[in-house]
Amino acid sequence: MSEVRTGGSARLLTRTAWLTLILALWLLGNGVAKEPIATAPKTGDVAAAGRPPAHSLPPAHEPLPGAGPQRLVIKAMGVRAPIEGHGLDSLGGVEPPPYERPNSVAWYQDGPEPGSSGAAVLVGHVDTKQSPAVFYELSNIKRGEKVDVVRADGSVAEFTVESVTVVANKHFDVDKVYGSPYGKRAELRLITCGGDYDHARHTYTANVVVSAYLTGVGAAPPGSGTRGNGRGGGSGNGNSGDGGDGRSSDESSDTSGADA
Structure with missing residues:
Protein backbone atom coordinates (compact mmCIF):
# COMPACT_ATOMS: atom_id res chain seq x y z
CA MET A 1 0.00 0.00 0.00
CA SER A 2 3.00 2.31 0.12
CA GLU A 3 2.37 3.54 -3.41
CA VAL A 4 -0.88 5.25 -2.47
CA ARG A 5 -0.39 8.86 -1.44
CA THR A 6 -2.36 12.07 -1.59
CA GLY A 7 -0.07 14.03 -3.90
CA GLY A 8 0.91 13.98 -7.57
CA SER A 9 -1.14 11.91 -9.96
CA ALA A 10 -3.54 10.82 -7.21
CA ARG A 11 -5.13 14.29 -7.34
CA LEU A 12 -6.02 13.69 -10.98
CA LEU A 13 -8.42 10.90 -10.07
CA THR A 14 -12.11 11.73 -9.96
CA ARG A 15 -13.69 11.84 -6.54
CA THR A 16 -15.50 8.55 -7.21
CA ALA A 17 -12.39 6.74 -8.45
CA TRP A 18 -10.28 8.13 -5.61
CA LEU A 19 -12.81 7.07 -2.97
CA THR A 20 -13.03 3.58 -4.45
CA LEU A 21 -9.24 3.20 -4.46
CA ILE A 22 -8.75 4.47 -0.92
CA LEU A 23 -11.52 2.33 0.53
CA ALA A 24 -10.19 -0.78 -1.18
CA LEU A 25 -6.76 -0.26 0.34
CA TRP A 26 -8.17 0.66 3.71
CA LEU A 27 -10.17 -2.55 3.89
CA LEU A 28 -6.95 -4.48 3.38
CA GLY A 29 -4.94 -2.62 5.96
CA ASN A 30 -6.99 -0.91 8.63
CA GLY A 31 -9.09 -3.29 10.67
CA VAL A 32 -8.95 -2.30 14.29
CA ALA A 33 -10.17 -4.83 16.86
CA LYS A 34 -7.39 -6.79 18.56
CA GLU A 35 -9.67 -8.98 20.67
CA PRO A 36 -13.46 -8.88 20.33
CA ILE A 37 -15.67 -8.84 23.40
CA ALA A 38 -18.23 -10.90 21.52
CA THR A 39 -18.68 -12.64 18.20
CA ALA A 40 -19.59 -10.18 15.46
CA PRO A 41 -22.16 -11.01 12.76
CA LYS A 42 -21.26 -14.14 10.82
CA THR A 43 -21.12 -14.43 7.04
CA GLY A 44 -21.03 -16.52 3.94
CA ASP A 45 -19.82 -14.74 0.83
CA VAL A 46 -22.47 -12.01 0.71
CA ALA A 47 -25.28 -12.72 3.16
CA ALA A 48 -28.26 -10.50 3.87
CA ALA A 49 -28.31 -9.54 7.53
CA GLY A 50 -31.94 -8.40 7.38
CA ARG A 51 -34.82 -9.49 5.17
CA PRO A 52 -36.90 -6.89 3.32
CA PRO A 53 -40.37 -6.24 4.75
CA ALA A 54 -43.49 -6.51 2.66
CA HIS A 55 -43.96 -2.75 2.25
CA SER A 56 -42.20 -0.79 -0.48
CA LEU A 57 -39.53 1.79 0.21
CA PRO A 58 -40.15 5.54 -0.17
CA PRO A 59 -38.98 7.45 -3.25
CA ALA A 60 -35.58 9.09 -3.28
CA HIS A 61 -35.25 12.76 -2.37
CA GLU A 62 -33.19 15.01 -4.60
CA PRO A 63 -29.60 15.57 -3.36
CA LEU A 64 -28.95 18.44 -0.96
CA PRO A 65 -26.27 21.14 -1.15
CA GLY A 66 -23.04 20.15 0.54
CA ALA A 67 -22.75 20.55 4.33
CA GLY A 68 -20.49 18.76 6.77
CA PRO A 69 -22.00 16.02 8.96
CA GLN A 70 -22.17 16.62 12.71
CA ARG A 71 -24.04 13.73 14.29
CA LEU A 72 -25.41 10.31 13.34
CA VAL A 73 -28.78 9.30 14.77
CA ILE A 74 -30.16 5.76 14.40
CA LYS A 75 -33.19 5.46 16.67
CA ALA A 76 -33.63 1.74 15.99
CA MET A 77 -30.16 1.12 17.44
CA GLY A 78 -30.22 3.77 20.15
CA VAL A 79 -27.30 5.52 18.44
CA ARG A 80 -26.65 9.24 18.70
CA ALA A 81 -22.98 9.59 17.81
CA PRO A 82 -20.68 12.51 17.01
CA ILE A 83 -19.13 12.42 13.55
CA GLU A 84 -15.46 13.19 12.99
CA GLY A 85 -14.09 14.26 9.62
CA HIS A 86 -11.16 11.98 8.77
CA GLY A 87 -8.74 11.78 5.89
CA LEU A 88 -5.89 9.36 5.26
CA ASP A 89 -3.45 7.87 7.72
CA SER A 90 0.30 7.43 7.19
CA LEU A 91 -0.30 4.21 5.24
CA GLY A 92 -2.68 5.86 2.79
CA GLY A 93 -5.84 4.39 4.31
CA VAL A 94 -8.86 6.08 5.85
CA GLU A 95 -8.11 7.02 9.45
CA PRO A 96 -10.69 5.42 11.79
CA PRO A 97 -11.80 6.92 15.11
CA PRO A 98 -9.27 6.30 17.90
CA TYR A 99 -10.06 3.68 20.53
CA GLU A 100 -10.44 6.42 23.12
CA ARG A 101 -13.62 7.40 21.24
CA PRO A 102 -15.29 4.07 20.35
CA ASN A 103 -18.70 5.73 20.20
CA SER A 104 -17.67 8.23 17.55
CA VAL A 105 -18.08 7.73 13.81
CA ALA A 106 -15.54 8.64 11.12
CA TRP A 107 -16.66 10.27 7.89
CA TYR A 108 -14.36 10.09 4.86
CA GLN A 109 -14.17 13.86 4.43
CA ASP A 110 -12.58 13.80 0.98
CA GLY A 111 -15.67 12.03 -0.37
CA PRO A 112 -19.29 13.19 -0.65
CA GLU A 113 -21.03 14.77 2.33
CA PRO A 114 -24.06 12.83 3.60
CA GLY A 115 -27.08 14.17 1.75
CA SER A 116 -25.19 15.40 -1.29
CA SER A 117 -24.89 13.50 -4.56
CA GLY A 118 -22.93 10.25 -4.39
CA ALA A 119 -22.21 7.66 -1.72
CA ALA A 120 -20.99 9.17 1.58
CA VAL A 121 -19.07 6.77 3.82
CA LEU A 122 -19.25 6.51 7.63
CA VAL A 123 -17.19 3.93 9.52
CA GLY A 124 -17.17 2.95 13.17
CA HIS A 125 -15.97 0.38 15.67
CA VAL A 126 -18.02 -2.72 16.44
CA ASP A 127 -16.32 -3.27 19.81
CA THR A 128 -13.14 -2.93 21.83
CA LYS A 129 -11.52 -5.30 24.33
CA GLY A 144 -36.78 0.36 5.68
CA GLU A 145 -35.49 1.72 9.00
CA LYS A 146 -34.33 5.32 9.27
CA VAL A 147 -30.87 6.83 9.60
CA ASP A 148 -30.49 10.57 10.21
CA VAL A 149 -27.41 12.73 9.77
CA VAL A 150 -27.46 16.15 11.44
CA ARG A 151 -25.53 18.56 9.23
CA ALA A 152 -23.59 21.76 9.83
CA ASP A 153 -26.14 23.92 7.99
CA GLY A 154 -28.87 22.97 10.48
CA SER A 155 -30.54 20.44 8.21
CA VAL A 156 -31.08 16.74 8.90
CA ALA A 157 -30.48 14.39 5.98
CA GLU A 158 -33.00 11.57 6.42
CA PHE A 159 -31.97 8.24 4.93
CA THR A 160 -33.85 4.95 4.52
CA VAL A 161 -31.98 1.65 4.77
CA GLU A 162 -32.10 -0.19 1.47
CA SER A 163 -29.91 -3.21 2.18
CA VAL A 164 -27.81 -4.82 4.91
CA THR A 165 -25.10 -7.23 3.83
CA VAL A 166 -22.24 -9.09 5.45
CA VAL A 167 -19.40 -9.43 2.97
CA ALA A 168 -16.44 -11.77 3.42
CA ASN A 169 -13.16 -9.88 3.13
CA LYS A 170 -11.85 -12.24 0.46
CA HIS A 171 -14.91 -11.62 -1.71
CA PHE A 172 -15.23 -7.88 -1.15
CA ASP A 173 -16.23 -6.18 -4.41
CA VAL A 174 -15.37 -2.49 -4.01
CA ASP A 175 -17.27 -1.38 -7.11
CA LYS A 176 -20.40 -3.23 -6.03
CA VAL A 177 -20.33 -2.12 -2.39
CA TYR A 178 -19.28 1.51 -2.86
CA GLY A 179 -20.58 2.21 -6.33
CA SER A 180 -23.80 4.15 -6.88
CA PRO A 181 -25.94 2.32 -9.47
CA TYR A 182 -28.53 5.11 -9.42
CA GLY A 183 -26.47 7.89 -10.91
CA LYS A 184 -26.36 11.04 -8.78
CA ARG A 185 -28.69 9.78 -6.05
CA ALA A 186 -27.62 10.78 -2.51
CA GLU A 187 -26.57 7.61 -0.71
CA LEU A 188 -24.96 6.56 2.57
CA ARG A 189 -22.76 3.62 3.52
CA LEU A 190 -22.31 2.56 7.15
CA ILE A 191 -19.47 0.09 7.67
CA THR A 192 -18.04 -1.98 10.50
CA CYS A 193 -16.47 -5.41 11.05
CA GLY A 194 -18.40 -8.67 10.93
CA GLY A 195 -17.95 -12.40 10.61
CA ASP A 196 -15.71 -14.45 12.88
CA TYR A 197 -12.69 -13.08 14.67
CA ASP A 198 -9.43 -14.58 13.38
CA HIS A 199 -7.17 -14.70 16.45
CA ALA A 200 -4.13 -15.69 14.40
CA ARG A 201 -4.41 -12.66 12.11
CA HIS A 202 -5.99 -10.32 14.67
CA THR A 203 -8.82 -9.38 12.36
CA TYR A 204 -12.46 -10.03 11.60
CA THR A 205 -13.22 -12.07 8.50
CA ALA A 206 -15.94 -9.87 7.01
CA ASN A 207 -17.55 -6.44 6.84
CA VAL A 208 -21.09 -5.36 7.67
CA VAL A 209 -22.23 -2.89 5.01
CA VAL A 210 -25.46 -0.92 5.36
CA SER A 211 -26.62 0.92 2.24
CA ALA A 212 -29.16 3.72 2.58
CA TYR A 213 -30.44 6.54 0.38
CA LEU A 214 -31.81 10.03 0.99
CA THR A 215 -35.60 10.10 1.36
CA GLY A 216 -36.22 13.36 3.19
CA VAL A 217 -34.81 16.45 4.84
CA GLY A 218 -35.71 18.07 8.13
CA ALA A 219 -34.47 20.69 10.56
CA ALA A 220 -32.17 19.84 13.43
CA PRO A 221 -33.86 20.17 16.84
CA PRO A 222 -32.54 22.76 19.32
CA GLY A 223 -29.42 21.62 21.12
CA SER A 224 -28.48 19.10 18.44
CA GLY A 225 -24.92 20.40 18.26
CA THR A 226 -24.88 21.90 14.77
CA ARG A 227 -22.24 24.54 14.37
CA GLY A 228 -22.74 25.87 10.85
CA ASN A 229 -19.09 25.53 9.92
CA GLY A 230 -19.31 23.98 6.48
CA ARG A 231 -17.48 20.74 5.78
CA GLY A 232 -15.96 20.14 9.20
CA GLY A 233 -17.04 17.10 11.19
CA GLY A 234 -18.57 17.03 14.64
CA SER A 235 -16.96 17.65 17.97
CA GLY A 236 -15.35 14.23 18.01
CA ASN A 237 -15.33 13.99 21.78
CA GLY A 238 -17.23 10.72 22.02
CA ASN A 239 -20.17 9.88 24.22
CA SER A 240 -20.11 9.74 27.99
CA GLY A 241 -19.19 6.32 29.29
CA ASP A 242 -17.03 5.35 26.32
CA GLY A 243 -15.24 2.08 26.94
CA GLY A 244 -12.11 2.70 24.88
CA ASP A 245 -9.10 0.63 25.76
CA GLY A 246 -6.43 3.18 24.84
CA ARG A 247 -4.65 1.05 22.26
CA SER A 248 -2.01 2.73 20.17
CA SER A 249 -2.35 3.43 16.46
CA ASP A 250 0.23 0.74 15.72
CA GLU A 251 -1.90 -1.85 17.48
CA SER A 252 -5.00 -0.78 15.57
CA SER A 253 -3.56 -0.98 12.06
CA ASP A 254 -2.22 -4.53 11.79
CA THR A 255 -5.41 -6.23 10.66
CA SER A 256 -7.13 -6.72 7.34
CA GLY A 257 -10.84 -6.19 7.84
CA ALA A 258 -12.84 -2.98 7.77
CA ASP A 259 -13.03 -0.70 10.76
CA ALA A 260 -14.26 -2.65 13.78
Whole structure:
Protein backbone atom coordinates (compact mmCIF):
# COMPACT_ATOMS: atom_id res chain seq x y z
CA MET A 1 0.00 0.00 0.00
CA SER A 2 3.00 2.31 0.12
CA GLU A 3 2.37 3.54 -3.41
CA VAL A 4 -0.88 5.25 -2.47
CA ARG A 5 -0.39 8.86 -1.44
CA THR A 6 -2.36 12.07 -1.59
CA GLY A 7 -0.07 14.03 -3.90
CA GLY A 8 0.91 13.98 -7.57
CA SER A 9 -1.14 11.91 -9.96
CA ALA A 10 -3.54 10.82 -7.21
CA ARG A 11 -5.13 14.29 -7.34
CA LEU A 12 -6.02 13.69 -10.98
CA LEU A 13 -8.42 10.90 -10.07
CA THR A 14 -12.11 11.73 -9.96
CA ARG A 15 -13.69 11.84 -6.54
CA THR A 16 -15.50 8.55 -7.21
CA ALA A 17 -12.39 6.74 -8.45
CA TRP A 18 -10.28 8.13 -5.61
CA LEU A 19 -12.81 7.07 -2.97
CA THR A 20 -13.03 3.58 -4.45
CA LEU A 21 -9.24 3.20 -4.46
CA ILE A 22 -8.75 4.47 -0.92
CA LEU A 23 -11.52 2.33 0.53
CA ALA A 24 -10.19 -0.78 -1.18
CA LEU A 25 -6.76 -0.26 0.34
CA TRP A 26 -8.17 0.66 3.71
CA LEU A 27 -10.17 -2.55 3.89
CA LEU A 28 -6.95 -4.48 3.38
CA GLY A 29 -4.94 -2.62 5.96
CA ASN A 30 -6.99 -0.91 8.63
CA GLY A 31 -9.09 -3.29 10.67
CA VAL A 32 -8.95 -2.30 14.29
CA ALA A 33 -10.17 -4.83 16.86
CA LYS A 34 -7.39 -6.79 18.56
CA GLU A 35 -9.67 -8.98 20.67
CA PRO A 36 -13.46 -8.88 20.33
CA ILE A 37 -15.67 -8.84 23.40
CA ALA A 38 -18.23 -10.90 21.52
CA THR A 39 -18.68 -12.64 18.20
CA ALA A 40 -19.59 -10.18 15.46
CA PRO A 41 -22.16 -11.01 12.76
CA LYS A 42 -21.26 -14.14 10.82
CA THR A 43 -21.12 -14.43 7.04
CA GLY A 44 -21.03 -16.52 3.94
CA ASP A 45 -19.82 -14.74 0.83
CA VAL A 46 -22.47 -12.01 0.71
CA ALA A 47 -25.28 -12.72 3.16
CA ALA A 48 -28.26 -10.50 3.87
CA ALA A 49 -28.31 -9.54 7.53
CA GLY A 50 -31.94 -8.40 7.38
CA ARG A 51 -34.82 -9.49 5.17
CA PRO A 52 -36.90 -6.89 3.32
CA PRO A 53 -40.37 -6.24 4.75
CA ALA A 54 -43.49 -6.51 2.66
CA HIS A 55 -43.96 -2.75 2.25
CA SER A 56 -42.20 -0.79 -0.48
CA LEU A 57 -39.53 1.79 0.21
CA PRO A 58 -40.15 5.54 -0.17
CA PRO A 59 -38.98 7.45 -3.25
CA ALA A 60 -35.58 9.09 -3.28
CA HIS A 61 -35.25 12.76 -2.37
CA GLU A 62 -33.19 15.01 -4.60
CA PRO A 63 -29.60 15.57 -3.36
CA LEU A 64 -28.95 18.44 -0.96
CA PRO A 65 -26.27 21.14 -1.15
CA GLY A 66 -23.04 20.15 0.54
CA ALA A 67 -22.75 20.55 4.33
CA GLY A 68 -20.49 18.76 6.77
CA PRO A 69 -22.00 16.02 8.96
CA GLN A 70 -22.17 16.62 12.71
CA ARG A 71 -24.04 13.73 14.29
CA LEU A 72 -25.41 10.31 13.34
CA VAL A 73 -28.78 9.30 14.77
CA ILE A 74 -30.16 5.76 14.40
CA LYS A 75 -33.19 5.46 16.67
CA ALA A 76 -33.63 1.74 15.99
CA MET A 77 -30.16 1.12 17.44
CA GLY A 78 -30.22 3.77 20.15
CA VAL A 79 -27.30 5.52 18.44
CA ARG A 80 -26.65 9.24 18.70
CA ALA A 81 -22.98 9.59 17.81
CA PRO A 82 -20.68 12.51 17.01
CA ILE A 83 -19.13 12.42 13.55
CA GLU A 84 -15.46 13.19 12.99
CA GLY A 85 -14.09 14.26 9.62
CA HIS A 86 -11.16 11.98 8.77
CA GLY A 87 -8.74 11.78 5.89
CA LEU A 88 -5.89 9.36 5.26
CA ASP A 89 -3.45 7.87 7.72
CA SER A 90 0.30 7.43 7.19
CA LEU A 91 -0.30 4.21 5.24
CA GLY A 92 -2.68 5.86 2.79
CA GLY A 93 -5.84 4.39 4.31
CA VAL A 94 -8.86 6.08 5.85
CA GLU A 95 -8.11 7.02 9.45
CA PRO A 96 -10.69 5.42 11.79
CA PRO A 97 -11.80 6.92 15.11
CA PRO A 98 -9.27 6.30 17.90
CA TYR A 99 -10.06 3.68 20.53
CA GLU A 100 -10.44 6.42 23.12
CA ARG A 101 -13.62 7.40 21.24
CA PRO A 102 -15.29 4.07 20.35
CA ASN A 103 -18.70 5.73 20.20
CA SER A 104 -17.67 8.23 17.55
CA VAL A 105 -18.08 7.73 13.81
CA ALA A 106 -15.54 8.64 11.12
CA TRP A 107 -16.66 10.27 7.89
CA TYR A 108 -14.36 10.09 4.86
CA GLN A 109 -14.17 13.86 4.43
CA ASP A 110 -12.58 13.80 0.98
CA GLY A 111 -15.67 12.03 -0.37
CA PRO A 112 -19.29 13.19 -0.65
CA GLU A 113 -21.03 14.77 2.33
CA PRO A 114 -24.06 12.83 3.60
CA GLY A 115 -27.08 14.17 1.75
CA SER A 116 -25.19 15.40 -1.29
CA SER A 117 -24.89 13.50 -4.56
CA GLY A 118 -22.93 10.25 -4.39
CA ALA A 119 -22.21 7.66 -1.72
CA ALA A 120 -20.99 9.17 1.58
CA VAL A 121 -19.07 6.77 3.82
CA LEU A 122 -19.25 6.51 7.63
CA VAL A 123 -17.19 3.93 9.52
CA GLY A 124 -17.17 2.95 13.17
CA HIS A 125 -15.97 0.38 15.67
CA VAL A 126 -18.02 -2.72 16.44
CA ASP A 127 -16.32 -3.27 19.81
CA THR A 128 -13.14 -2.93 21.83
CA LYS A 129 -11.52 -5.30 24.33
CA GLN A 130 -13.71 -3.85 27.03
CA SER A 131 -17.07 -2.86 25.62
CA PRO A 132 -19.43 -2.72 22.66
CA ALA A 133 -18.85 0.27 20.40
CA VAL A 134 -21.00 2.52 18.24
CA PHE A 135 -21.79 -0.03 15.49
CA TYR A 136 -22.13 -3.12 17.68
CA GLU A 137 -25.77 -3.55 16.61
CA LEU A 138 -25.31 -2.47 12.99
CA SER A 139 -25.94 -5.93 11.54
CA ASN A 140 -29.38 -5.98 13.20
CA ILE A 141 -30.75 -2.89 11.48
CA LYS A 142 -33.55 -3.69 9.05
CA ARG A 143 -34.43 -2.61 5.55
CA GLY A 144 -36.78 0.36 5.68
CA GLU A 145 -35.49 1.72 9.00
CA LYS A 146 -34.33 5.32 9.27
CA VAL A 147 -30.87 6.83 9.60
CA ASP A 148 -30.49 10.57 10.21
CA VAL A 149 -27.41 12.73 9.77
CA VAL A 150 -27.46 16.15 11.44
CA ARG A 151 -25.53 18.56 9.23
CA ALA A 152 -23.59 21.76 9.83
CA ASP A 153 -26.14 23.92 7.99
CA GLY A 154 -28.87 22.97 10.48
CA SER A 155 -30.54 20.44 8.21
CA VAL A 156 -31.08 16.74 8.90
CA ALA A 157 -30.48 14.39 5.98
CA GLU A 158 -33.00 11.57 6.42
CA PHE A 159 -31.97 8.24 4.93
CA THR A 160 -33.85 4.95 4.52
CA VAL A 161 -31.98 1.65 4.77
CA GLU A 162 -32.10 -0.19 1.47
CA SER A 163 -29.91 -3.21 2.18
CA VAL A 164 -27.81 -4.82 4.91
CA THR A 165 -25.10 -7.23 3.83
CA VAL A 166 -22.24 -9.09 5.45
CA VAL A 167 -19.40 -9.43 2.97
CA ALA A 168 -16.44 -11.77 3.42
CA ASN A 169 -13.16 -9.88 3.13
CA LYS A 170 -11.85 -12.24 0.46
CA HIS A 171 -14.91 -11.62 -1.71
CA PHE A 172 -15.23 -7.88 -1.15
CA ASP A 173 -16.23 -6.18 -4.41
CA VAL A 174 -15.37 -2.49 -4.01
CA ASP A 175 -17.27 -1.38 -7.11
CA LYS A 176 -20.40 -3.23 -6.03
CA VAL A 177 -20.33 -2.12 -2.39
CA TYR A 178 -19.28 1.51 -2.86
CA GLY A 179 -20.58 2.21 -6.33
CA SER A 180 -23.80 4.15 -6.88
CA PRO A 181 -25.94 2.32 -9.47
CA TYR A 182 -28.53 5.11 -9.42
CA GLY A 183 -26.47 7.89 -10.91
CA LYS A 184 -26.36 11.04 -8.78
CA ARG A 185 -28.69 9.78 -6.05
CA ALA A 186 -27.62 10.78 -2.51
CA GLU A 187 -26.57 7.61 -0.71
CA LEU A 188 -24.96 6.56 2.57
CA ARG A 189 -22.76 3.62 3.52
CA LEU A 190 -22.31 2.56 7.15
CA ILE A 191 -19.47 0.09 7.67
CA THR A 192 -18.04 -1.98 10.50
CA CYS A 193 -16.47 -5.41 11.05
CA GLY A 194 -18.40 -8.67 10.93
CA GLY A 195 -17.95 -12.40 10.61
CA ASP A 196 -15.71 -14.45 12.88
CA TYR A 197 -12.69 -13.08 14.67
CA ASP A 198 -9.43 -14.58 13.38
CA HIS A 199 -7.17 -14.70 16.45
CA ALA A 200 -4.13 -15.69 14.40
CA ARG A 201 -4.41 -12.66 12.11
CA HIS A 202 -5.99 -10.32 14.67
CA THR A 203 -8.82 -9.38 12.36
CA TYR A 204 -12.46 -10.03 11.60
CA THR A 205 -13.22 -12.07 8.50
CA ALA A 206 -15.94 -9.87 7.01
CA ASN A 207 -17.55 -6.44 6.84
CA VAL A 208 -21.09 -5.36 7.67
CA VAL A 209 -22.23 -2.89 5.01
CA VAL A 210 -25.46 -0.92 5.36
CA SER A 211 -26.62 0.92 2.24
CA ALA A 212 -29.16 3.72 2.58
CA TYR A 213 -30.44 6.54 0.38
CA LEU A 214 -31.81 10.03 0.99
CA THR A 215 -35.60 10.10 1.36
CA GLY A 216 -36.22 13.36 3.19
CA VAL A 217 -34.81 16.45 4.84
CA GLY A 218 -35.71 18.07 8.13
CA ALA A 219 -34.47 20.69 10.56
CA ALA A 220 -32.17 19.84 13.43
CA PRO A 221 -33.86 20.17 16.84
CA PRO A 222 -32.54 22.76 19.32
CA GLY A 223 -29.42 21.62 21.12
CA SER A 224 -28.48 19.10 18.44
CA GLY A 225 -24.92 20.40 18.26
CA THR A 226 -24.88 21.90 14.77
CA ARG A 227 -22.24 24.54 14.37
CA GLY A 228 -22.74 25.87 10.85
CA ASN A 229 -19.09 25.53 9.92
CA GLY A 230 -19.31 23.98 6.48
CA ARG A 231 -17.48 20.74 5.78
CA GLY A 232 -15.96 20.14 9.20
CA GLY A 233 -17.04 17.10 11.19
CA GLY A 234 -18.57 17.03 14.64
CA SER A 235 -16.96 17.65 17.97
CA GLY A 236 -15.35 14.23 18.01
CA ASN A 237 -15.33 13.99 21.78
CA GLY A 238 -17.23 10.72 22.02
CA ASN A 239 -20.17 9.88 24.22
CA SER A 240 -20.11 9.74 27.99
CA GLY A 241 -19.19 6.32 29.29
CA ASP A 242 -17.03 5.35 26.32
CA GLY A 243 -15.24 2.08 26.94
CA GLY A 244 -12.11 2.70 24.88
CA ASP A 245 -9.10 0.63 25.76
CA GLY A 246 -6.43 3.18 24.84
CA ARG A 247 -4.65 1.05 22.26
CA SER A 248 -2.01 2.73 20.17
CA SER A 249 -2.35 3.43 16.46
CA ASP A 250 0.23 0.74 15.72
CA GLU A 251 -1.90 -1.85 17.48
CA SER A 252 -5.00 -0.78 15.57
CA SER A 253 -3.56 -0.98 12.06
CA ASP A 254 -2.22 -4.53 11.79
CA THR A 255 -5.41 -6.23 10.66
CA SER A 256 -7.13 -6.72 7.34
CA GLY A 257 -10.84 -6.19 7.84
CA ALA A 258 -12.84 -2.98 7.77
CA ASP A 259 -13.03 -0.70 10.76
CA ALA A 260 -14.26 -2.65 13.78
